[in-house]
Amino acid sequence: MAARFTLVETSSARQEIKRSRFVAIAAPAADEAAAKAFIAAHSDPEANHNCWAWRFGQSYRFNDDGEPSGTAGKPILAAIDGQALDGVAVVVTRWFGGILLGSGGLIRAYGGTAALCLREAGKVELVETAAATIACSFGDLTRVQVRLGALAGVQIRDQAFTDTGAVLSVSAPKADIDSLSRLVTDLTSGRALIRWDR
Known part of the structure; x- marks a missing residue:
């Protein structure tokens, strides 16, 4: 397009x-x-x-x-x-x-x-974006925040803490959904839960 x-x-x-x-x-x-x-x-x-x-x-x-x-x-x-x-x-x-x-x-x-x-x-x-929630443990939180914060077009809009970690509200270019999901999965060895609002 x-x-x-x-x-x-x-x-x-x-x-x-x-x-x-x-x-x-x-x-x-x-x-x-x-x-x-x-x-x-x-x-x-x-x-x-x-x-x-x-x-x-x-x-x-x-x-x-x-x-x-x-x-x-x-x-x-x-x-x-x-x-x-x-x-x-x-x-x-x-x-x-x-x-x-x-x-x-x-x-x-x-x-x-x-x-x-x-x-x-x-x-x-104009870049079409998608929203996601990423739930991760305290042990993975800093690593996920730093890597996401360094990516162009990715914004951490909000974070809420739970007993075991945090839930991040993220927006990212729609074209980057798959690569971003792989990155978070790799960073956390599959421990993080990612849900995209497509």
Whole structure:
């Protein structure tokens, strides 16, 4: 599966095209509600158009906000998809400058401003994770904690102590489930109990 990315923080870009001003603002968004809130917060009621798009996995929406159908929201979504982004919302605001751009001009202006904004934004790869609980004895605990703590993408989120040892709550990249299970089994000579929430 191809790598997917999201934005690290809010980013913006601006262009002037035939006297119309275009400003794009993009940000990571956790879900549809967050995307809607971001769009509402960054739409300028004084502007002629506030066009937008967002994507979360297979779910996406876009809006032309009064521009001819397909000339604004769809090109913004294409800019998101063109950079393999997910969990992202983008608003492109236009202040009309008096010169009509035509359909092709609008598509290039909205898509281009969104793409410029997204290209300049900091990105981080999205890694699908799985959660596990690892029950181990006090004798194995330090060795397991140190080795897990040294692995990229593995986090010990919580630990609870029992009479004989501890139960660790761990998250790790889904791609590493099998190798991580073997590592813990080898470290503890099979004494640790591992349960993945797949």
